[in-house]
Amino acid sequence: MESREMTACGMHKDGKAYPSESRRQYEYIDRLRDIFGSMYGDASGGRGQGTFSVVTFGCQMNARDSEKLSGILEGAGLREVEDELSADVVIFNTCTIRENANEHLYGRLGRLKPVKKKRPDMIIAICGCMMQEKDEVEKISEKYPYVDIMFGTHNLYTFAELLYDLLMKRGGQQILPDSHGQDILLRDGRRAMISVWKDTPDIVEELPNKRKFPFKQGVNISFGCNNFCSYCIVPYVRGREKSREKKDILEEIRKLGRDGVKEIMLLGQNVNSYGKDLSEPVSFAELLRETDSLCDDMGIERIRFMTSHPKDLSDELIEAMASGKHVMKQFHLPLQSGSDRILKMMNRHYDSEAYLIKAEKLRKAMPDISISTDIIVGFPGETEEDFEATLDVVRRMRYDAAYTFIYSEREGTPAAAFPDKVPEEIIKERFGRLLELQNSIAAENCSRLKGRVLPVLFEEINEKDASLISGRLENNSLVHVKGDPSLIGNIRNVRLLEAHGFYYTGELTD
Numbered sequence: 001m002e003s004r005e006m007t008a009c010g011m012h013k014d015g016k017a018y019p020s021e022s023r024r025q026y027e028y029i030d031r032l033r034d035i036f037g038s039m040y041g042d043a044s045g046g047r048g049q050g051t052f053s054v055v056t057f058g059c060q061m062n063a064r065d066s067e068k069l070s071g072i073l074e075g076a077g078l079r080e081v082e083d084e085l086s087a088d089v090v091i092f093n094t095c096t097i098r099e100n101a102n103e104h105l106y107g108r109l110g111r112l113k114p115v116k117k118k119r120p121d122m123i124i125a126i127c128g129c130m131m132q133e134k135d136e137v138e139k140i141s142e143k144y145p146y147v148d149i150m151f152g153t154h155n156l157y158t159f160a161e162l163l164y165d166l167l168m169k170r171g172g173q174q175i176l177p178d179s180h181g182q183d184i185l186l187r188d189g190r191r192a193m194i195s196v197w198k199d200t201p202d203i204v205e206e207l208p209n210k211r212k213f214p215f216k217q218g219v220n221i222s223f224g225c226n227n228f229c230s231y232c233i234v235p236y237v238r239g240r241e242k243s244r245e246k247k248d249i250l251e252e253i254r255k256l257g258r259d260g261v262k263e264i265m266l267l268g269q270n271v272n273s274y275g276k277d278l279s280e281p282v283s284f285a286e287l288l289r290e291t292d293s294l295c296d297d298m299g300i301e302r303i304r305f306m307t308s309h310p311k312d313l314s315d316e317l318i319e320a321m322a323s324g325k326h327v328m329k330q331f332h333l334p335l336q337s338g339s340d341r342i343l344k345m346m347n348r349h350y351d352s353e354a355y356l357i358k359a360e361k362l363r364k365a366m367p368d369i370s371i372s373t374d375i376i377v378g379f380p381g382e383t384e385e386d387f388e389a390t391l392d393v394v395r396r397m398r399y400d401a402a403y404t405f406i407y408s409e410r411e412g413t414p415a416a417a418f419p420d421k422v423p424e425e426i427i428k429e430r431f432g433r434l435l436e437l438q439n440s441i442a443a444e445n446c447s448r449l450k451g452r453v454l455p456v457l458f459e460e461i462n463e464k465d466a467s468l469i470s471g472r473l474e475n476n477s478l479v480h481v482k483g484d485p486s487l488i489g490n491i492r493n494v495r496l497l498e499a500h501g502f503y504y505t506g507e508l509t510d
């Protein structure tokens with residue numbers, strides 16, 4: 001098999017210089033391109049082209065990781081298809097934040113069993129947070145032996161290498177001497193690969209990327225989390241917080257501007273603590289200010305960010321947000337509970353009063369700001385009084401949107417061992433009351449903008465009615481207008497004709 005080598009000076013054949021680890025990975029992508037080309041034919045070949053499908057569960061961080069995986073596979077000469085049942089390579093990028101996320105994966109894997117039986121060359125890979133849980137990996141090894149590759153969150157960047165090594169080993173050939181695959185557990189007989197790292201100090205820049213939307217893009221600013229909220233599995237599966245260097249983030253944004261991107265979203269488990277771990281510490285407020293002025297130069301209209309821990313929301317950040325020309329006046333401020341007793345058990349490091357004071361500061365600096373939140377119902381030991389305290393904060397905050405969750409026990413977290421689990425019927429009843437209250441507040445808030453003319457970034461054709469194009473206001477509310485797909489990717493002024501609780505219908509005014 002021919003391999004396209006790097007030039008001696010470290011330049012890839014595309015003429016760019018890459019840092020050494022990404023250079024290694026590009027080498028593997030080239031090798032895969034040769035292999036897949038001979039297996040399926042390339043894009044210009046007569047036998048059609050190999051295909052891939054990436055199925056994403058969970059949060060924006062996972063969605064961003066999936067774009068990287070898609071970039072690797074597209075670089076390897078495969079074409080993306082929607083339907084995983086017809087793909088040659090399928091990756092499930094998993095989430096483990098709630099138990100039902102795991103169940104979703106098992107359902108999808110079950111559907112692939114007969115397909116894999118008919119097409120044994122099909123490659124099934126699983127990655128993401130769930131793979132950092134030893135029990136889940138063992139369960140999949142035992143019950144779903146047709147899975148070919150499992151890898152974790154810390155070595156996502158080695159996916160091309162793992163795939164190459166699998167194909168080599170299956171063909172009875174040697175892998176490269178410096179391969180990470182030297183340490184990989186190979187299941188006997190079937191040559192399946194399991195490579196899950198506990199952690200890594202490295203952030204590998206300059207890997208391929210396939211953008212889902214040409215006009216908007218998530219930009220990772222940090223990975224992992226140091227907060228250890230007692231119910232949350234993230235610090236265990238994503239590791240400790242690691243910030244990207246500011247210059248790398250700004251360079252990525254500069255490139256996105258050159259590509260015509262209109263909106264960026266800065267992503268981290270807790271963006272507010274960005275930069276504390278860097279050798280030359282930088283605050284998130286500082287990054288936001290520099291991003292804002294760069295977006296001005298590059299023609300990027302909108303900056304959003306996600307997620308923010310209330311304890312790290314600083315006055316400096318509020319000021320940077322308020323003065324930012326392109327920073328959208330929208331803030332996701334997870335409350336989780338309004339009860340100080342429960343917040344303490346959750347290890348959240350704020351009480352309801354401190355939370356309300358910070359929210360008040362946000363509203364004082366930006367009177368039109370839209371604030372959304374996350375709330376967990378039924379945390380162990382939650383009494384009616386605790387729940388009433390949550391309702392009280394919801395009434396005072398008047399959130400524009402709230403993502404409400406039933407507490408889901410995650411093994412390995414401190415809260416899993418807490419006594420006094422709340423009975424299911426009580427949780428359901430409380431959940432219903434919370435939803436009713438929040439829906440009525442959101443509907444009232446939503447109706448405030450009725451009749452106004454506001455800019456909308458159009459994103460996609462409406463799933464239910466193809467004559468409608470859907471987009472987002474600056475405060476992130478959804479808007480549908482009659483129009484054609486040429487609107488997608490453009491910002492246009494829209495008169496909001498009707499408010500429907502959590503979305504609007506409107507008409508173009510320009």
Ligand code: SF4
Binds near residue numbers: 225234235309
């Ligand atoms: S801040 Fe808390 S809830 Fe958010 S990712 Fe970190 S540990 Fe989980």
